[in-house]
Each structure stands twice: as structure tokens, then as C-alpha cells.
Amino acid sequence: MAQILAPSIQCQMGAISNNSLMAKPMTTKMWGSLLMNNPRLRTKSSAKFRVFAIKSENATVSRLDDLLNLDVTPYTDKIIAEYIWIGGTGIDLRSKSRTISKPVKHPSELPKWNYDGSSTGQAPGEDSEVILYPQAIFKDPFRGGNNILVICDSYTPSGEPIPTNKRHRAAQIFSNKKVIDEVPWYGIEQEYTLLQTNVKWPLGWPVGGYPGPQGPYYCSAGADKSFGRDISDAHYKACLYAGINISGTNGEVMPGQWEYQVGPSVGIEAGDDVWCSRYILERITEQAGVVLSLDPKPIEGDWNGAGCHTNYSTKSMREEGGFEVIKKAILNLSLRHKDHISAYGEGNERRLTGKHETADINTFSWGVANRGCSIRVGRETEKQGKGYLEDRRPASNMDPYVVTSLLAETTLLWEPTLEAEALAAQKLALQV
Known part of the structure; x- marks a missing residue:
């Protein structure tokens, strides 16, 4: 069940039929069109609003997209960094997010991080900590703003590259x-x-x-x-x-x-x-x-x-x-x-x-x-x-x-x- 706001004095059975509600989901855009095209509703701009629930077979109107697309840049300098690494199969990709205090331009400005290697097939349960080294930064097309995607490679706590870390060897060759x-x-x-x-x-x-x-x-x-x-x-x-x-x-x-x-x-x-x-x-x-x-x-x-x-x-x-x-x-x-x-x-x-x-x-x-x-x-x-x-x-x-x-x-x-x-x-x- 999804919820939207509608004028309380106009949400009567005569305003819209049950059949039209059940036939297809009502989007926020559809509600706006309904309000603008009904003269009686336009004159009631001072009416109080209350939550009006709509049910349909497909569950409907969600405001999740509004939050997912929310631009937080005007309110904080903090950004979200999505740390990405290669898992235990050598082809699966894993990632997790962390908050960084301000925008960054180079991976050296980012902290190292760790993950549970026993859950990715890259470390035993009794010594499961694997360390992520940030290596490359890309703009995040999903979160937008100053948020970033961070390509990392993986090391043991002592600084040795783990077996699935193929980037380390490649970097040695390319630095020749x-x-x-x-x-x-x-x-x-x-x-x-x-x-x-x-x-x-x-x-x-x-x-x-x-x-x-x-x-x-x-x-x-x-x-x-x-x-x-x-x-x-x-x-x-x-x-x-x-x-x-x-x-x-x-x-x-x-x-x-x-x-x-x-x-x-x-x-x-x-x-x-x-x-x-x-x-x-x-x-x-x-x-x-x-x-x-x-x-x-x-x-x-x-x-x-x-x-x-x-x-x-x-x-x-x-x-x-x-x-x-x-x-x-x-x-x-x-x-x-x-x-x-x-x-x-x-x-x-x-x-x-x-x-x-x-x-x-x-x-x-x-x-x-x-x-x-x-x-x-x-x-x-x-x-x-x-x-x-x-x-x-x-x-x-x-x-x-x-x-x-x-x-x-x-x-x-x-x-x-x-x-x-x-x-x-x-x-x-x-x-x-």
C-alpha cells in the first residue's frame, strides 16, 4: 500500500470511482492532473490535507525515487564513497559504502578500509580481515553529485596482496x-x-x-x-x-x-x-x-x-x-x-x-x-x-x-x- 496527500474535503466516492483506482496505479503526476483539471478542487487551495491511501494489485505510488534522487550537496560537504573490489572467484564484484567528510580528487585522500574476507572466499574465518587500498576514483552515476565509485585492491593486514589481487602485479609491470x-x-x-x-x-x-x-x-x-x-x-x-x-x-x-x-x-x-x-x-x-x-x-x-x-x-x-x-x-x-x-x-x-x-x-x-x-x-x-x-x-x-x-x-x-x-x-x- 502506498500513500499520497489529497484534499480531505474532496476525497469522496464521487470525486473518483473505485473502478478507476483499481484499474491502474495512481501516480503523483496523475493526482496533480486530477487537481488541476477539477475547478472545485482548484478553489479549495486552503483546504487541509490528510494522507489518502491507495491500493492496487501492483502496490503503487512510491516516494523512494524522490529520496534516491535527493541532492544533499546544498546541505553538507560529506560525500558517499562506494568501495568496489573483486571477490573470491576472481570475477565477482563486491562493494560497500562509507561517508567521507568532504569531496576528494585523488584516491590517496581516501582511507583504507577492511571487509570480512571469510564471506567472500578470500580469508579464513579465524583471521578474516582483508584491507582495501583505494586505487582509482570515478564519478558515481547512481548517486550523482560529488559522490564517487572507488576501485580498490585487497591486501592482508600485513600489507601482502591476497591471491585474487591481480592489480598489484599488473601495477609492477606497468611501472617498469x-x-x-x-x-x-x-x-x-x-x-x-x-x-x-x-x-x-x-x-x-x-x-x-x-x-x-x-x-x-x-x-x-x-x-x-x-x-x-x-x-x-x-x-x-x-x-x-x-x-x-x-x-x-x-x-x-x-x-x-x-x-x-x-x-x-x-x-x-x-x-x-x-x-x-x-x-x-x-x-x-x-x-x-x-x-x-x-x-x-x-x-x-x-x-x-x-x-x-x-x-x-x-x-x-x-x-x-x-x-x-x-x-x-x-x-x-x-x-x-x-x-x-x-x-x-x-x-x-x-x-x-x-x-x-x-x-x-x-x-x-x-x-x-x-x-x-x-x-x-x-x-x-x-x-x-x-x-x-x-x-x-x-x-x-x-x-x-x-x-x-x-x-x-x-x-x-x-x-x-x-x-x-x-x-x-x-x-x-x-x-x-
């Missing part, structure tokens, strides 16, 4: 002078699937059934082809508001599946941007009553999986003669193929089958404009002789801290033996 000097850029294509609640079946699909074959859904429009556009658009705007360097979005090949792109982002910022964008997407799907899935193969059979293609370039790749630098990087990547595959997401073997625009998980390959390869080089990069490469192997549930830092490590810091390099060069030459 050789990596800094090469200014690594990343453009990450995050694919995801929207599922109906309870049945956990893709949005727009008949429950227990299948839509028409793939073909008409990619970048499509129309009620019979595009499912979840409002969620995609809401996420797009929320990321722009937050300060995330989101560069685009589109409907994907499988119906109910979408993609957005983050970047170009430099170094560790790429991981921070992607994790924050995922958190925002989780919150939006929560509000929409839809389940977010980052499973790399949410539907078995003749359906595309979900990846997180990672576009990568260094300063040397972007300059004249960069194509030769790209080919050397590809050679290094071929020699560490198994290392990368093992770090590129759980369940990726169900996606990397050699079908549906993927390469086989056990075979490294590269090609120009070939989406069936492990590494794709664009036509424009080949033409210009400089540019970037696209690593198409990462799964949709990959950890962006791991993938971005591993690409930098393999192509900038790791040196193969001359023998291995020569053998790999021969194999790759046969593919071109």
Missing part, C-alpha cells in the same frame, strides 16, 4: 621504465549476455526455445532482432558520466548479446576502466531485473560465444616502421601461447573451437583482417605500416589486469632464446 617509455595503449571489447531472471535464458529468447538462426541480430534494430538496447544505452551514458573512457557499443551476433568498447586507455588505467564499467553494468542490470552473464559460451551449439578482444599497441608500433615491431610482438606471443591461454578466462575452451570467428585454443595463428586467427592485424595497419594488433583469445570473463599486463610483459620485457625465436619465425612465415 621500459613499459612506461612505450606508452602501451589498450582498447578492450567487452562482450556480455543478458539473461532473463529465474529461467537464466537469453533476453528475447522464448523460454526453453530458440530464436531464428544468427544473421539478422548483429548491430540490428527492431523488436524482433534487438533485445536489451535500453540497458546498453543506459550503461553507455553512465560510463561517460563516471569518466570511463568508453568509446562505443553495439548489438552482437547472438540475440540478447551486446558489446561495448573501452579505450584507448594507457597501462593500468585499462584494467581500472573495465572493472568499473563492469560494476556499473551489474548495477544497471540489477535495477532492470535482468541477469548479466560474462560466460564465454552461454549457449552451446551454433551460437557465437562471448569474448573480450584486446587491441594493443606501443609507441614503437604506432610510429614509422611499426609493422615490423608488431610482427616481432606476434612472434613473442606465439612462443607464450599456452601461458596466455591459461590466463585468459575460465571456460574459454568452450568458446575457442575454431568456429564462430575464433581460432582453435591449441593452435596459435595470426593474419591480416582474419577474425578466425588468434591475433588479427587490420588492413589499415598493414597499409600504413604501423598501428596495432588485436588479441582475439581473451574470454569475456577475463581479468583485464592480467591480460593487459601479460601483453606488455610478453612483448616488451620477455626475451625468447635465439633458437626458439628462429623456429617460431619459420612457423609464422608459413601462415602468411
